[in-house]
Amino acid sequence: MIPSIRTAYNHQFTHQQYQDFLDGMASEAGEAAVFKVAETPVFIPAQLTAQLKQACDEIIAVIMRPDFKELTRDAIPHHLKVPHENDHPHFMVIDFAVCRDDDGTLTPRLIELQGFPSLYAFQELMARQFKTHFSIPDTVDNFFNGFNGDSYFQLLKEVIVGHYQPEEVILLEVKPDEQKTRIDFYYTERKLGIKPVCITELIQEGKKLYYENNGRKIQIRRMYNRVIFDDLHRQQDKLDKHVNLFQDLDVEWITHPNWFYRISKYILPFIHSEYAPKSWFLNELPVIPSDLENYVLKPLFSFAGQGVLIDVTLADIDKITDPENWILQHKVQYAPAIETPEGPAYCEIRMMYVWPDNSPAPLLVHNLARISKSKMIGVTQGQPQRWTGGSCAFFEEAL
Template sequence: MIKELREQFNRDFNDEIFSSFLRRLDDRVRLKIQFRVCETPLFVPKHVQQTCEETAVELALRLHEPEYLALSDRTLHPKIEVAGQPDHASFIAVDFAMTYDTENRIKPMLVEIQGFPSLMGYQLFLAELAQEHFALSPDLEYINGGNTRPQFIDLLRRTVVAHHDPENVILMDFNPWHQKTCPDFYAIKELLGIEVIDIRHIVKQGKHLFYKNENGSLIPISRIFNRSIVDELEREQVAIPFNWNDDLYVEWAGHPNWFFRISKFSSPYLDHPLVPSSWFLHELDEYPEPLDRYVLKPLFSFAGSGVIIGPTRDDLDAIPEDKRSNYLLQERIDFAGVVDTPYGGTRAEFRVMLLWPPEDEQPRPVMGLMRMGRGDKMGVDQNTDMRWIGASCNFFPPE
C-alpha cells in the first residue's frame, strides 16, 4: 500500500529469511504458533491509518450512547447476563476492509466492530521482531494513536490491572494454553505480570473468587481480564465454578456483556459513510437484489463461522422464524487487491484495537493487526494453504 516500501520488502524477501523469522517468533512467545503468519507486514499510508483510527473511536463512542445501549439490552440473555457491567467497554476491536473508491483511491470500509480484546501483546512482540529481523526503517511506527511503547504499556496496564496488585488480577479463558490466541496470553503475562488461569480452576467461596498459585496457595481475584466467550462455553456445556449472573466481589476488564452489546448487532444502527448497509433478517419484508451482493452473518459467531457470502433465497428462507432476529444481511464489501505480492494482488483487512481505561473519557487506538487473503473470507482459519496470506502486523510512516 506504500509503493516504495512494498517494492523494497518484496525485493529483499526470501524463504530462508522468513523461516528464520518464524522460528524466532515462536521462541519469542515460547510456543509454536498455531495460525498462519503472513510473509509480509502491511505498510499503511498515514492518511489510511488516521481515517481508520478516527472512525474506530467515533463508532465506539456512538455505541455507548444511551439510545443504543437501550436497544442493545436485547442481546443480553438472562442466563448469561453478567453483573457488574462498567460504564464502558474496556476493549474494542474494529476491522476495516481495504477497498478502492470510484477514483481508485484506498477506502477503508467497516467489516465488524467487537467489544472484546484482541492480540495486543502478541502484536507488539510481532512488530518489534519484524522491524528488527527484516531490517525495516526504525522510523516506521507500529503502535497506533501516536503512542510510544511506554505509553502503550501504561494504557494496557491501566485497562487490565487498574489500581490492583497484579497478583490479584488474572487473564481468564477456557483451556487457555490450547487456544490459538495463547501467544497473546504469554505476551500479556510478560508485560503485566498477571497469571493466566483456566476458568475451570477458579475457586469460589461465597461472593469471592480465588486461584491457586504455583505453591498451591489460594490467591484472591480482584479483577478478571476476560478472554472467554460466554455463549461458546454455554454451547459446549463447560462446567465452571460460578454462574455468570452471580453477584461477585470482582471487577472485569473486558466485561462479558460488551461482547454482545458491541457486535454485528451494532451494524444496522451505525449510519456512517464507511459502514455498509445492513438489516436484521426478521425486519426484511423483501430481500434486496441481487443477493450475491450481500453477506448473511449470524450475530454472535466468532472467527467468521456461519457466514454465507452471496446467500440464496433458499438459504435465507431456511432460517426458522424464531431464529431470524439473530441474523444480519449486510451489503457485501469488495476487498481490493491492494498488496502486491509474488502471487498477485492480495486483499487486506486492518484491525484497530482500542483500549479504554476505567477513568478515561474515551477509548484510545493503540495497536493494529492485519490479515491478508485471496479467498472469500479473511479469517486466519480460512487462509491456511496459500502463500503470502494470513495474519501479521502493520507499519506506517511517522508524521
C-alpha cells in the same frame, strides 16, 4: 499499499529472515505461534490512514451516545447476561476490509466490531520483531496517539492490573493452553505477570473467587476476560465442573462480558457512515433485495466467521427461524491490494482501542491485520498459503 516500501520489502525478503522473525517471537513468548503468521506486514498510505481514523471516529460516536445502552438492550441473550456491568468496555476493536472506490482509490469498509480484547500483547511483539528482522522505515508506525512499546504496556498494566498485585489478576479463558491464540496469553503473562487460568480451575467460596498458584490459594480481584460466553455456553457439556460466571460474584471484569454483545454485529444497522456498508436486522428488512448476490448474511451470535453466508439465496433466508438474530449486510468487495512475490492478496485491518476508566473516550493504540488470498479472511480453511496469515500494519501519518 505504499508502493516504494512494498517493492523494497519484497525485493529484500528472504526465507531465513522470516524464520528468524518467527523464532524471535517464539523466544520472547516462550512458544511459537500455532496459527499462520504472514511473511509481511501491511503498509498503509496516509490517505487510507486518515479514512480509517475518520471511520473509527464515526463509529465511536455511536458507541458514546448517551442512549447506547438502551439502544443495545436486546443485544445480550438473556441467559448470557452477567451482573455488575460497568459504564464502558475497557477494550474494543473495529475491523475493516481494504477495498477500492470506483476510481480505484483504496478505501476502508467496516466488517465487524467487538467489545473484547484480542491479541493486545502479541501484536506489539509481532510488530517489534518485524522491525528487528526486516527493514521497516521510520516513516511508518504501528502505534497511534504517540504510544511506543513502553508506554503501551504501561497503559495495559494500568487498565488490566490496576492497583492490585499481578497475582490477584488472572487472564480467564476456557482451556487456555489449547487455544490457538495462547502465544498471546503467555506473552501477556511475561509482560504483566498475570497467569492464564482455565474456568475449570476457579475456586468459589461465597461470592469470592480463588485460584491456586504454586500451592497457594489466591483471591482473584480482577479477571482479564478472554472467554467468549456464547462459545462457553455451547461447550458446557464438554467441560469439567466449573464456576457459574453468570451469578453475583465479588470480582472485577476487564472487559465485562456484556460488552461483547453490545459492541458487536448488533450495532451495524445503527452505524451510518460512507465507510459502513448498509445493514439491517433480518426481521426489520423492509424488502428482500433482488440482488442478494451482493449481500452477506451474518448470525449475531458467532465468532471467527462461523455461520456467515457469503452467497445468499432466498432459500437461505426462508430457512431462518430467528430472523431477529441475523444481519443482512451489503457485501464488501475486497481489493487485491497487497502485492506479494506470489501474487496479490486481500487484507483486513483491525483498529485496537483501550478505554481506561479515567478517560472520557477510548484511545486508539494499536492494530492487527489479516492477509488472505480467499473470500473468507480469518476463517481456517485447510493448509494456509504463503504470504497470508495474521499480521500487523505500519501506517503513514495522516496528512
